[in-house]
Amino acid sequence: MSQLAICGLGNIGKVHLENLRSLRGCRVVGLFDRNSKQLERLSTGLGIRAYASADEVFADPEVGAVVVATPSGSHREYVVRALDAGKHVFVEKPLAGTLADAEAIVAAKSTSDRIVQVGFCERFNVNYMEARRAVLEGRLGRIRAIQSSRTAPYAFSDPSWELGVLDTAVHNFDLILWLKGQRPRSVLARGVQVYPDSDIFHAVTTIFTFPDGAIATDQISWVKDDFHPLHQCARSRMVVQGDGGVFEIDLGSRPSSQLSAQGFRAMDTIILGHSEYYGCLKLQFEFFLKSIESGAPVLAPVEDAFEVERAALAALDSLRSGREVELGHVP
Numbered sequence: 001m002s003q004l005a006i007c008g009l010g011n012i013g014k015v016h017l018e019n020l021r022s023l024r025g026c027r028v029v030g031l032f033d034r035n036s037k038q039l040e041r042l043s044t045g046l047g048i049r050a051y052a053s054a055d056e057v058f059a060d061p062e063v064g065a066v067v068v069a070t071p072s073g074s075h076r077e078y079v080v081r082a083l084d085a086g087k088h089v090f091v092e093k094p095l096a097g098t099l100a101d102a103e104a105i106v107a108a109k110s111t112s113d114r115i116v117q118v119g120f121c122e123r124f125n126v127n128y129m130e131a132r133r134a135v136l137e138g139r140l141g142r143i144r145a146i147q148s149s150r151t152a153p154y155a156f157s158d159p160s161w162e163l164g165v166l167d168t169a170v171h172n173f174d175l176i177l178w179l180k181g182q183r184p185r186s187v188l189a190r191g192v193q194v195y196p197d198s199d200i201f202h203a204v205t206t207i208f209t210f211p212d213g214a215i216a217t218d219q220i221s222w223v224k225d226d227f228h229p230l231h232q233c234a235r236s237r238m239v240v241q242g243d244g245g246v247f248e249i250d251l252g253s254r255p256s257s258q259l260s261a262q263g264f265r266a267m268d269t270i271i272l273g274h275s276e277y278y279g280c281l282k283l284q285f286e287f288f289l290k291s292i293e294s295g296a297p298v299l300a301p302v303e304d305a306f307e308v309e310r311a312a313l314a315a316l317d318s319l320r321s322g323r324e325v326e327l328g329h330v331p
Contacts, residue, residue, distance in 0.1 A: 141244025
């Protein structure tokens with residue numbers, strides 16, 4: 001049985017804690033958070049050990065894997081130290097706060113035999129998994145264009161999130177690169193700042209151009225004012241267009257569908273309640289545990305996350321500079 005410790009008990013850390021406690025084959029043996037009140041409340045209420053420091057987490061021989069759900073600027077420290085201590089690692093997205101930190105994580109993984117999986121949970125959403133399968137099986141032909149969008153029901157203005165609205169856009173960026181199977185050649189981004197006293201972009205459109213001439217566009221917005229139970233993912237859509245077919249995903253209103261030379265096909269999924277969305281948050285850990293226990297391939301590896309980091313930082317650079325950014329020139 002895998003024994004895990006969770007570092008970081010903010011919103012997503014608490015979600016991970018709940019999901020891991022519901023899974024068979026693993027046990028959460030310890031918690032750490034720099035907010036001592038939050039740490040004490042959760043550890044006491046659940047009867048789980050509270051670590052006084054991250055040092056105690058890495059030194060504990062009972063801990064076989066560490067879940068890093070701290071702010072992205074601290075990911076490098078936690079991931080590298082966990083690997084040095086011989087622990088497997090699940091690290092939240094984005095991979096790091098800077099490209100240098102992301103490179104350091106990839107380098108640390110390259111010299112370790114431990115498992116490292118990144119929290120790109122949408123890869124485990126059955127809709128996107130089926131789109132990926134359609135691409136790999138050649139049902140859509142050569143992918144020529146991808147359009148994606150994600151909107152939210154409240155305005156985002158917290159400057160502590162290093163990538164601002166792009167902190168959520170990295171989910172779409174990851175899906176685009178995963179489905180296309182190529183690194184973009186260039187990135188162009190445009191955005192708006194809804195509140196004049198904030199330097200955070202609240203709505204962003206990003207255009208990726210690929211070496212083969214294909215393009216992808218992504219729209220992300222935190223200014224939608226209607227309510228939806230998914231909060232930050234109020235409406236997620238994606239259209240994957242190939243020269244042999246189209247795969248359309250709309251998590252807000254109808255089943256995903258494929259139109260190709262083989263005809264029209266709609267996925268048999270339940271839309272109300274978005275069970276697939278919430279399910280993917282748990283399913284990613286089932287795959288993580290399987291990789292630890294059996295050596296199964298990691299489906300969200302750090303190498304892929306590094307390319308997403310490059311793309312997100314290039315988009316941020318483009319937003320600030322107003323110019324198209326070549327991926328070889330990300331600051």
